[in-house]
Amino acid sequence: MRLTLPLVLCLVIVLGAVAGALAFARNPSAPTMNEWAVGGRRFGTWIFWFVNAGEIYTTFALLGISGYAWAYGAPAYLAFTSVSLACALGYWLMPQIWEAGKRYDLVTQADFFSRHYQAHWLGVVVGLAGITALIVYVQIQLTALTLVFRLTLGAALSPLQAAVLAATVMLAFVYVSGLRSAAFAAGVKDVLMIALVVLLSLTVAAKVGAASMLDVFRRVQDLHPGIGSFPGLDARAGLTSTWLVTAAINVALGTWIFPHMFQLCYAARDADTIRRNAIWQPLYSLSYFFIVLLGFAALLAGTNPPDGNLNAVLLQFVTDRYPAWTVGLLAGTVCLLALVPGSLLLLAASSIFGRNVVLPLRPQLSDAAQVWVARSAMIVFAAIAVWLTLTSNKSLVAIGLSAYAAIGMLAPGVFLAFLWPRTNAKGVFAGLVAGYCVLWLPVAREWFAVLLPEWDPGLVAMGVNALVVAVVSVATPAVNGSTRTS
Amino acid sequence: MDAAQRRPWYRWLLLTPFVWQVGLAPWINDVALRPFGLPFPMAWQMTGVVLTSLAIAVVYRLDRRRKAAATRS
Numbered sequence: 001m002r003l004t005l006p007l008v009l010c011l012v013i014v015l016g017a018v019a020g021a022l023a024f025a026r027n028p029s030a031p032t033m034n035e036w037a038v039g040g041r042r043f044g045t046w047i048f049w050f051v052n053a054g055e056i057y058t059t060f061a062l063l064g065i066s067g068y069a070w071a072y073g074a075p076a077y078l079a080f081t082s083v084s085l086a087c088a089l090g091y092w093l094m095p096q097i098w099e100a101g102k103r104y105d106l107v108t109q110a111d112f113f114s115r116h117y118q119a120h121w122l123g124v125v126v127g128l129a130g131i132t133a134l135i136v137y138v139q140i141q142l143t144a145l146t147l148v149f150r151l152t153l154g155a156a157l158s159p160l161q162a163a164v165l166a167a168t169v170m171l172a173f174v175y176v177s178g179l180r181s182a183a184f185a186a187g188v189k190d191v192l193m194i195a196l197v198v199l200l201s202l203t204v205a206a207k208v209g210a211a212s213m214l215d216v217f218r219r220v221q222d223l224h225p226g227i228g229s230f231p232g233l234d235a236r237a238g239l240t241s242t243w244l245v246t247a248a249i250n251v252a253l254g255t256w257i258f259p260h261m262f263q264l265c266y267a268a269r270d271a272d273t274i275r276r277n278a279i280w281q282p283l284y285s286l287s288y289f290f291i292v293l294l295g296f297a298a299l300l301a302g303t304n305p306p307d308g309n310l311n312a313v314l315l316q317f318v319t320d321r322y323p324a325w326t327v328g329l330l331a332g333t334v335c336l337l338a339l340v341p342g343s344l345l346l347l348a349a350s351s352i353f354g355r356n357v358v359l360p361l362r363p364q365l366s367d368a369a370q371v372w373v374a375r376s377a378m379i380v381f382a383a384i385a386v387w388l389t390l391t392s393n394k395s396l397v398a399i400g401l402s403a404y405a406a407i408g409m410l411a412p413g414v415f416l417a418f419l420w421p422r423t424n425a426k427g428v429f430a431g432l433v434a435g436y437c438v439l440w441l442p443v444a445r446e447w448f449a450v451l452l453p454e455w456d457p458g459l460v461a462m463g464v465n466a467l468v469v470a471v472v473s474v475a476t477p478a479v480n481g482s483t484r485t486s
Numbered sequence: 487m488d489a490a491q492r493r494p495w496y497r498w499l500l501l502t503p504f505v506w507q508v509g510l511a512p513w514i515n516d517v518a519l520r521p522f523g524l525p526f527p528m529a530w531q532m533t534g535v536v537l538t539s540l541a542i543a544v545v546y547r548l549d550r551r552r553k554a555a556a557t558r559s
Binding site: 217289 | 497499500501502503504505508511512515516520522523524525527528531532534535536538539541542543545548549
């Protein structure tokens with residue numbers, strides 16, 4: 001293994017962030033479940049902002065969206081649409097989740113379901129469903145980390161070695177002290193990402209023979225008519241404005257339903273912290289301007305990623321056209337972009353497993369033992385994600401949308417909890433089953449693809465799910481909801 | 487508490503991105519204008535982002551004022 005400049009820079013960034021994170025974490029020796037999983041419920045404005053941004057702006061944003069801009073053009077705007085929708089929705093939804101969490105001392109999302117619907121068995125089902133979606137989301141981060149490791153360490157590293165190394169670093173990252181340590185690294189990675197994309201964008205025009213940043217957009221539209229509007233460059237991909245509308249709504253409805261977002265919500269100091277965050281978070285998504293710009297520039301430059309892999313476009317473009325230290329900076333940033341959310345995802349999956357799957361079976365488990373079980377489960381989940389990473393070669397955006405589709409199945413149960421007191425556990429369960437059938441049974445999928453072409457399959461399945469929840473809830477006797485606050 | 491008090495009218499402002507960025511997206515897709523050289527649908531989405539932040543900020547302000555009024559009375 002040769003110590004190249006990019007490799008050294010990448011190591012410095014990752015190790016620096018890890019060291020800082022450890023210094024920032026409080027009392028790592030004997031964490032309680034409350035401290036480990038929801039940061040002691042005292043996240044103020046800044047920490048909350050960075051962790052929230054850390055979970056929205058992952059490698060999906062940087063590598064996925066630039067790859068989409070390069071391959072399809074307009075469909076990359078999904079990034080602008082989904083964040084705004086999610087924040088407007090979050091302003092209304094998240095304070096209510098926070099309040100339920102505070103009042104009933106909830107730690108996980110499954111806690112919310114079992115408490116609100118007064119059914120422990122539903123908590124177990126929801127817990128397992130949440131873990132499934134989280135593992136798919138970890139897969140995204142591992143795919144990106146694997147790409148970076150192979151770029152910086154060379155092809156000497158087999159895909160398996162790279163993926164295992166990626167998972168190990170991710171585990172090490174969160175193992176020591178949970179949510180608080182990730183918060184620090186999230187701040188570092190956000191500042192780095194913005195600095196990096198702006199830096200790359202400032203010099204990009206000269207690299208591709210354009211007069212200015214905006215000239216890159218002019219040239220790419222003249223060269224590829226139709227790239228700037230839907231359906232973009234590849235009409236056969238079916239990424240029309242109908243796709244944008246349905247995919248953006250599905251992502252927005254799913255964003256806060258991810259179990260780690262629930263946990264982040266509980267971690268806020270007060271509801272006002274959450275509301276203020278919702279005001280500023282959309283503006284932050286304007287930084288996607290630079291990411292789309294870089295994707296378009298890569299297209300102008302005739303970038304040719306290995307195997308035509310969308311996910312590698314930005315890495316390839318920067319390697320081709322920029323100095324070595326920039327490559328190192330990008331590699332280090334992508335590592336953090338993958339590690340921070342990845343570790344939070346594993347953290348959420350493992351705390352759900354310990355609390356909502358194992359504890360109902362072994363109620364005498366002590367708090368310390370719970371943390372131990374959760375930590376062991378994390379290793380197993382990471383291993384499953386490694387296996388998924390090695391067996392799939394889809395684009396990051398496509399994997400992301402399938403993760404949102406999977407988690408979207410829990411959305412009716414959350415939204416209806418605050419909207420319709422009549423909703424009950426049996427209804428939520430029936431809806432869940434119906435939704436997964438629509439999503440995963442090939443027969444159902446094909447049927448709906450003909451009926452509603454270009455629709456995001458996740459949104460279709462969520463619709464069916466919600467309908468079934470309503471019908472079954474009406475048909476079964478009502479049980480009083482308990483977390484409703486107003 | 488009556489229904490009007492529970493759900494104040496201005497909360498509807500939260501629908502801004504749903505109308506601008508989703509509802510109108512298919513209608514503006516083929517506009518050939520290029521503001522600042524950008525593809526029109528991209529400029530449209532970015533404008534929508536700014537409007538969303540503004541709308542949420544207005545709702546937040548009004549919520550605060552309403553809460554303050556409620557605690558005073």
